[in-house]
Amino acid sequence: MSTATEPTATTIQAVEAAHVLQTYKRQPVVFVRGEGVWLVADDGKRYLDLLSGIGVNVLGHAHPAMVEAVRDQVGTLVHTSNLFFHPFQGPLAEKLTKASGLERAFFCNSGAEAVEGCLKFARRFWYTAGKPRKQFIAFERGFSGRTMGALSTTWDAHYRDPFGPLVPEVRFVSNEDPDDLLSAVSDDTAAIIAEPIQGEGGVRPLPPQIVAAINKACGATGALYIADEVQSGLGRTGHMFHFEAIGLCPDLISVGKALGGGFPIGAVLVSSRVAASISAGDHGTTYGGNPLGCRTALAVLETLEGGLLDHVRRVGPVFASGLEALKARHPMVVEVRGAGLMQGLVLDRDAAPVVPAALERGLIVNRTAERVVRMLPPYVITEAEIAEALARLDAALTAVEGA
Template sequence: MEFDRSGVDALMDITKRPELVFVRGQGSWLEDHTGKRYLDFMQGWAVNSLGHCPPQVVKALSQQAEQLLNPSPAFYNAPSMALATRLTAASVFDRIFFANSGAEANEGAIKLARKWGQLHRGGAYKIITFEHSFHGRTLATMSASGKPGWDTIFAPQVDGFPKARLNDLASVRALVDEQTVAIMLEPVQGEAGVVPATTEFMQGLRKLADEQGLLLIVDEVQTGFGRTGKLFAYEHSGITPDIMTLGKGIGGGVPLAALCAREAVSVFAHGDQGGTYNGNPLMTAAGVAVFDALTAPGFMASVNARATQLSQGLQALSDKWGMKGERGMGLLRALMLDRDDGGAIVEAARDWAPEGLLLNAPRPNLLRFMPALNVSADEIDAMLARLDEVIDKIRAGAVLTAP
């Protein structure tokens, strides 16, 4: 089948896309319109926590679609209550608000913190965030993000997001004033290149927040739902956040996110928060299926075993090619390159024949890996072997074209 460009011009041009159309997927594999297969270590940017078209999610969606799609958030529905109950039982939070995307959940967290500041901190509204952070693409979440250049794209920004430096507690403390209401961070900065916050830093933030009467918000849109080897990344540091956001992996591929808060922080009045599709039974039924799969006996142990395998494999590649090591938590990992050829590696891996490999380079000198949480040991070995071949090809080409 040839690539049909007739539909391309109808789509808004918002990113560079290769001329291929994915038509089906199963587990760690995708297939395009020509029948070519790709081993997927992006999984929709950590969205497909159980891989493509997992049977549990397909079954949950099919059964729920025959019963009830969306009665409106003005009424209760069983799947949303079932998922909310699971989340509160498995975490330190008491209340859940379901949304459709991580950005929407983070927008809700910002609103909730500001409402709490109105009620308990004299109208304080500033939320300290971090350089190189990523919290979404709404105006407020872009303003909260520390991604370079985002302060001018849609200026003026939403006020109230001073930026500290990750793992530098003094830089956070220096920004606290009478208008500060909260501190918000990703436990692992994904778009920045998979940079984990240290345990000492997370614990220091909790202590600082307690000392100053501030809220601590963890953005777990990318790190939540098993991605780091625990159900939630905050568990690694043994702290109790006040607010947490979830997205990506919570729906296993469908649009679902969550704003989670402790009871004392759940201060929305009726009408403060809502959304036409929020908490609809179709998406939350998928969330229940994903949650139950992740919390089944032995599942997280397998995630950690595969994480160790991936970490060791990436380090071996780094040693072989003279790169700068690997880092990350669980199955969210990065290979730090010794030169800016990440984009070339991604393209060469994708175009490799007869089967492609899907990788991500959020920075020119870094590759990010976000496989399905149920990726197999053989699939990790296959990815590492193919990546080695691709690097060899790229580096050989670099030598041939060098002056």
């Protein structure tokens, strides 16, 4: 980048500091370009991206299929509103419903909005049935999003407390003790919401006993199950949806992140019995399901169907075994957990120092749940790139251990 015609990193950061609401603690790097699993900073330094925009850039950066779809659609038709038809919303809904086994889709702009839709549709289902149910059951360490409804089913007090009162009638239960769940669910429970793998909560797969308890509770009381697949869904774990891998049967699914490959689009997937309770005007969005978003999402799903999902199934175990090898070499690493290309290294200490240590070595990871190094690489990552990423992570862990 030429500093004669483009702002410097210092200028960019100074302008943001003066004018952008300071809700993010950014790393001091300015990225200007992406190529596959690599990001390129303004100074030309290349970084291996094991975060993919927090699980978003599943095709990597500047993937030809996505570039072609966006470029063509921007020059054709970007937005019409949901007052009219366009050629892409129906085909996208068809792909998602076939992949999930649920019959209907509602399109929005983000994962948090998808969770909002799930919560609303669950309440609407019971209202239509003539016996309104108010309660939602959510899990400790669960994260649903930052909007008021999604925040209400997010466990961490750090996110919740400054914004109360939130949506009432939400009860949190243990994500390890099935009896806690079974005793909490009642005939007033509208729905249980759970991520098949908790993301922000520290890359925690739902234990089998909790899966069994969800199925038992829903069967006994009729409570709906909402699968929050915003982070784990659409190929991230080697399955189109992770609920199918662990034996859950959702009535509603929230989808986001991977769906647009970097373009903001989300979806609520709805079973036929829930869909039957929803009428015109019950929910809506100005931008959701616009031609550009749907065309882009179709490009992502078609690439997954064209062999990329099989690639994730091949390289996921390679990535996991490489992380296990790091665990064997570093006493500070106490556990590797996750599935496919959704992995976490659990440390015996705060994981925060690993993030800048990795960044210094040209590797992007992040820290969540205090002690977990979270990694969500693009699906296009190769075995050679995994080896390079693990070598850089090895060096970062060594530096932190020696500090």
